Amino acid sequence: MKETSDGKSSEAIDLPLECSKCSQQACWSxxxxxxxxxxxxxxxxxxxxxxxxxxxSDPEIRKMAIAAARTEGRxxxxxxxxxxxxDFAREMGYKRxxxxxxVGLISESRILTKILETKGFEVVSVCCKTGAIPKEExxxxxxxxxxxxxxxPICNPVAQAKLLNDAGSELNILVGLCVGHDSLFxxxxxxxxxxxxxxxxxxxxxxxxxxxxxxxxxxxxLLP
Numbered sequence: 001m002k003e004t005s006d007g008k009s010s011e012a013i014d015l016p017l018e019c020s021k022c023s024q025q026a027c028w029s030x031x032x033x034x035x036x037x038x039x040x041x042x043x044x045x046x047x048x049x050x051x052x053x054x055x056x057s058d059p060e061i062r063k064m065a066i067a068a069a070r071t072e073g074r075x076x077x078x079x080x081x082x083x084x085x086x087d088f089a090r091e092m093g094y095k096r097x098x099x100x101x102x103v104g105l106i107s108e109s110r111i112l113t114k115i116l117e118t119k120g121f122e123v124v125s126v127c128c129k130t131g132a133i134p135k136e137e138x139x140x141x142x143x144x145x146x147x148x149x150x151x152x153p154i155c156n157p158v159a160q161a162k163l164l165n166d167a168g169s170e171l172n173i174l175v176g177l178c179v180g181h182d183s184l185f186x187x188x189x190x191x192x193x194x195x196x197x198x199x200x201x202x203x204x205x206x207x208x209x210x211x212x213x214x215x216x217x218x219x220x221x222l223l224p
Contacts, residue, residue, distance in 0.1 A: 015043045064192065067091035082112070085194060086119050089171050098169030099125035100160045100185050102176035102199060109175045112196065124167040128155040128177060157181040161188035176205060 018038050026035030035041060041048065054061050071088045079087070089097060097116055101109035106127065113123045132153045135145060145152045155178055164172055165188075174182055174195045186193045203209040210218045 015040075017044075064092065081196060082115065085173060085196060086116070086121075088194075089121065092171070094121070094170040096122045096124065096168055096170050098164035098167065098172040098191065099123060100157065100164065100172055100174050100177060101125060101127055102155075102178070103127050103129045104201075105176035105197060105205075108197065112173070112175065124164060124169055126160040126163045128157065128160060128181065129153045130163065131156050131159050155181045157185035158188050161185050161190075165190045 016038060017040060019040065022036055022039065024035050024039075026032050026039060027041050032039070032041040037043075055065050056062065067088055070091055071084055074087060075084050099109050099112060109125055113125060116123050133156060135152050135154050136142070138154055140154075142148050157177060161172075161184075169191050172185075172189050172191050172193045174185065174193060174197070176197045176199045177185055178199050182195070182199075197205050198207050199205060200207040200210070210221060213219075214221050
């Protein structure tokens with residue numbers, strides 16, 4: 001396999017990744033080679049082999065992959081995501097769980113904390129507005145605020161991650177962090193991260209609703 005000047009294989013550059021356009025899902029069969037010509041199972045064998053090598057050689061990756069698969073096997077079509085999270089944490093042997101919560105979902109995080117503590121976990125949690133830092137401090141203009149002319153503290157996912165890092169959380173659970181803020185948190189977290197609630201104020205935190213509604217209520221999403 002040829003490599004480019006930056007060390008990447010030509011395989012990684014020349015062939016597109018278009019699984020979302022596939023109507024076959026041959027990878028979910030015993031005959032993956034029957035998939036379309038753009039199927040990465042056929043076109044990205046080098047990268048997939050590298051991933052398999054990591055599953056087999058990296059102890060932490062292997063442990064997480066096995067734990068996730070075991071949770072899937074036990075929970076498939078039976079458990080909620082809350083129960084999946086509990087089972088995965090137990091399978092991994094985690095004792096201290098972190099919650100990074102949106103200020104608007106404190107009630108949900110309060111219930112989640114009660115559930116996790118009832119199941120025997122130690123829980124540490126941090127709100128997105130921790131620090132009460134005005135948005136002007138990071139260079140935002142007043143006109144760019146949600147409500148100009150008022151005090152608006154930044155969402156502070158970097159501090160959330162740092163505080164949970166310092167608290168020694170072993171698995172961090174995101175509860176409603178905004179788009180972008182969740183990315184910053186994941187980038188800054190030392191512990192693995194899972195998402196329990198994805199923020200979507202319009203659909204009551206069910207982002208998939210916008211996809212299901214593109215034929216009518218959310219048809220604007222398909223307009224150029």
